[in-house]
Amino acid sequence: MTAPLLLGVRHHGPGSARAVRAALDAAKPQAVLIEGPPEGDALLPLAADARMRPPVALLAHAVDDPARAAFWPLAAFSPEWVALRWALDHGAEVRFMDLPAAHSLAMTGDPSWGDEEDDTDDGGEPAQQHGLRTDPLAVLAGTAGYDDPERWWEDVVEHRTTAGDDPFAPFEAVAEAMAALRETHGPGTRRDQIREAHMRLHLRAARKRHGDGVAVVCGAWHVPALAAKATATADRALLKGLPRTKTEITWVPWTHRRLARHSGYGAGIDSPGWYGHLFAAPDRPVERWMTKVAGLLRAEDRMVSSAHVIEAVRLAQTLAAVRGRPLAGLTETTDAVRAVMCDGSDVPLALVHDRLVVGDVLGEVPDGAPAVPLQRDLTRLQRGLRLKPEALERELDLDLRKDTDAARSRLLHRLRLLGIDWGEPAAGRTGSTGTFRESWRLRWEPELYVRVAEAGVWGTTVLAAATAKAEAQATAATALGEVTALAERCLLAELPDALPVVMKALADRAALDTDVGRLAQALPALARSLRYGDVRATDTAALAEVATGLAARVCVGLPPACTGLDADGATEMRGHLDTVHSALRLLPDADDVTAQWGSVLHRLADRDTVPGVIRGRATRLLLDDGRLEQDDAARLMGLALSPGTPPADAAAWIEGFVGGAPGPGRDRSGGMLLVHDERLLGLVDAWLTGVPAEAFTDVLPLLRRTFSAYEPGVRRTLGELVRRGPATGGGAALAEAGTPGFGPGLDEERADAVLPLLRLLLGHEAGRPTDDNAPVGVGA
Incomplete structure (x- = not known):
């Protein structure tokens, strides 16, 4: 040239x-x-x-x-x-x-x-x-x-x-x-x-x-x-x-x-993984590639022998010759792997593509490369905690009673507050009442280096940067929900210097906010924060005071806020009812507020001006907590389903009473309640058969939404009970009716035989739960 x-x-x-x-x-x-x-x-x-x-x-x-x-x-x-x-x-x-x-x-x-x-x-x-x-x-x-x-x-x-x-x-x-x-x-x-x-x-x-x-x-x-x-x-x-x-x-x-x-x-x-193989293979690239594929599939417990490798190589080379290509490429090798090693299935082939054709290789850079101070501090923490950045996604389970795991949790929460989403809480852990365990899903992406550079404006260390950003967010927040969520994140990230600023902003916003819906939305985050503070040995006295005051204001403002609501507003308020009820269980030393909350539920259940979905839900919460006898619950249901009640209102009451809580992980125990209390099932059945034809099409979508949330087995059992006609009288009636699973009386010897297995399933040994901070089974 x-x-x-x-x-x-x-x-x-x-x-x-x-x-x-x-x-x-x-x-x-x-x-x-x-x-x-x-x-x-x-x-x-x-x-x-x-x-x-x-x-x-x-x-x-x-x-x-x-x-x-x-x-x-x-x-x-x-x-x-x-x-x-x-x-x-x-x-x-x-x-x-x-x-x-x-x-x-x-x-x-x-x-x-x-x-x-x-x-x-x-x-x-x-x-x-x-x-x-x-x-x-x-x-x-x-x-x-x-x-x-x-x-x-x-x-x-x-x-x-x-x-x-x-x-x-x-x-x-x-x-x-x-x-x-x-x-x-x-x-x-x-x-x-x-x-x-x-x-x-x-x-x-x-x-x-x-x-x-x-x-x-x-x-x-x-x-x-x-x-x-x-x-x-x-x-x-x-x-x-x-x-x-x-x-x-x-x-x-x-x-x-x-x-x-x-x-x-x-x-x-x-196909970066394939390109890397082609470049690095000294000779016989197709044979070496097929050997890699076979090793991967064997590691996944698939039966792949040397004969499979030999036949796959021959097929790939034959395909290349038929297609007029001097050497088998990715198309030919993929076709051969699918036919010979994967039995024509694309499911294991997808694994080959993900692990080998693309790959999860992560490069390395020497320490002498320039970096912002925040990046250097993060690298130091990663090494000290043995948290190596990896391109392959992996699960990380933490026991917060261990010092190293607690430090890892603090680091991951601080990074999330800074917008560096190296770790995401694994689904199913968030919202659990167990506090000693966390599960994370980790994956390091190169773009996170840019996020680190962006976060460098807040400080030169992860702790200083997270503290400064939390204080700035608390000062700038205008909504109560933003501040409560920030308080929870500060406790999770253990930012003691930021908490006073956040708590002052929280108290100011809570004092000025009069919307019951926003107050109800803010309470769960505070309740979780108090529980997280306990496990992390953080002083949360100020937070407990704000949370208790917030709960008291919700109790005062909720009954008048539940009147005059349309269908959408009633459904939303029903969700607030559930969140407040769950949050109050997590508040420590809140007996007065809990008793006040019980009075609020009684008022909501008895007040005719309250929408049916809220009255039904209040009744159900009282029944579950043992604050309402089953006879009283049946009386309230009978009143709600009386002939004088419009069918749409009665259907809404049923949805509130036996329907699950909205959202993921919702409570579906309403179906079991009807299975084991045939008086309630009989009231529902009698009301439904008496709904006029012209009103039935209006209430059907609401009922379908309520009962479709039940497990298939529960729906099947309810159908069998309705088909034979529900009895009255509780457990004795069930036994007399010959309901499967109910005997003529309690067999104590057979019941005792279940207890050892039950203790094993719940992690209950020697009379003590595995989580010292939770009941049997909670957080296990």
Whole structure:
């Protein structure tokens, strides 16, 4: 090739990477210029550090706005990484030559400069003019009849090259093809032209220092622009007046999974794990790949033998020959794995795609890489607590009675408060009355480094930053619910310095808020906070005082707030009833408020002006707590279902009484209540059979919603009871009616035989529960 050596590549292409290495070995240039931000030049020597393990990425962000950031990811099979390591290993000068990040970040979001950075593709930058918005190499591959650009590159370039062939010929062919494409589709966007002008200036400067001993590694799309004749004056004119912002840049670990998404600098490849295998395999790539697949499937307890591997290799090679390809690629190997190792099923094949074709490789960066102080403190905490960031999602169960687990919990909660969502509470744990255990789902994403940089404005350590942000949020919050939620998060994160500010804001908002609905919504968070404070040995006296006062105000304001409500308002208030009732159980030393709450429920259950769904729910809560006898509950149901009550109101009362609490994890015990109390079932049955035909269609949707929430077994039992006709008289009547499961009397010997197994299931040994802070079974 004529000097300078222009190597047009596909970003993250193993074929391009091998071809680049061969070309550099043949040319031995004195300087290597790589497409990338020049601010990263000072960080290039770190690539030679033994602790630097790709995939990694250059992260640049605006100092005054860390959310404005950009990544330049590099994998082991990226041509740019191969060129960088070649230059460092051979003592050649190496520099980045693309538009500085200071300009590109300042231009981000402004459509007048052309395409956004996440529109970049695997073969350079797209030319959006005249409709070309895809990989230029994909256009060439499609013209040749290929549906996979990397497969086309491998077949036409890499696999055709043998020892003795010209290593520069593939790049000459690609440059000629790109020139033809640019003639047809235009030079690209304004940003393309600005970037290419900056690249030419860098190339001129390098040639002044090294003459013709310069090699350029860039997206294939840019090669014709770098080879074109253009004056330095014209290039400087294109760069005049560009916006600029102060930036910081560093190396951060990247993941193969993140490479499989579109996010700038040519990311968006579909199979990074497969590409990495192709690049790293010294020989027989298909055989080695099938061996990896077999090992994965065996680890998942699938029967895969050596014979399966041999047959899969043969099938993949046969498919490649039938399809006219020199070597079996991902399509052929996938088809062979599906047919031979997965018995034609796509279920295990999805596991192969997730674990191997994409993969969960997470790179590493040496400690010497620049980082914001908050990131350094976070890294120190992660090492001290043995919480290594991992790309693969994993569950973490914590016992807060252990010091290490408690510290891990504090760290994860503080990070969540800062918006760094490394961990998410696992479903099913939140809202549990057990307080000594937490379950988290952890996954580290490269974007979290940007979140850390953003959070750095609050402080230099995780504790200081979380405290400062909590205080700022408490001061700025206008709604009571926001402050109560923040108080809960501060207790979980153990931020003692922030609590006084939060408690003052909480007291101020609670004193001014008169809406019963908002007060009811705020109470559960306070009750949970008190319970969490107990397990974390936090002083919550001030919080308990506010919570008790809030509960008293709810008790006073709830009865008048429950009158004159429409159907939607009544349903919403019924939800508040449930949340307050559950929250009061968690308040310590609140006997007076609990007694007051019982009086409120009695008033709601007896007041005719209260909507039926609320009266029914109040009756049910009283019955469950033992504050209402079953005879009284039957009396109230009889009144609610009397002939003088409109059918819609009666159906609403039934929904409140035997319907589950709204939302996930709702109470579904209403069906069992009807199964074991046939008097109540008889009242419901008698009322339903007496509903006039013209009103039945109006109440049917409400009843369907109520009874459809029951478990199938409960619905079946209710149907059998209704079919034979419910009896009266309680348990004796059930026995006389021959109801399955009910004997003529209590068999104490058979009942006692169940107790040992019941204790084992509840974790109850030697008369003591496993959780010293909870009843038997709670939190176990």
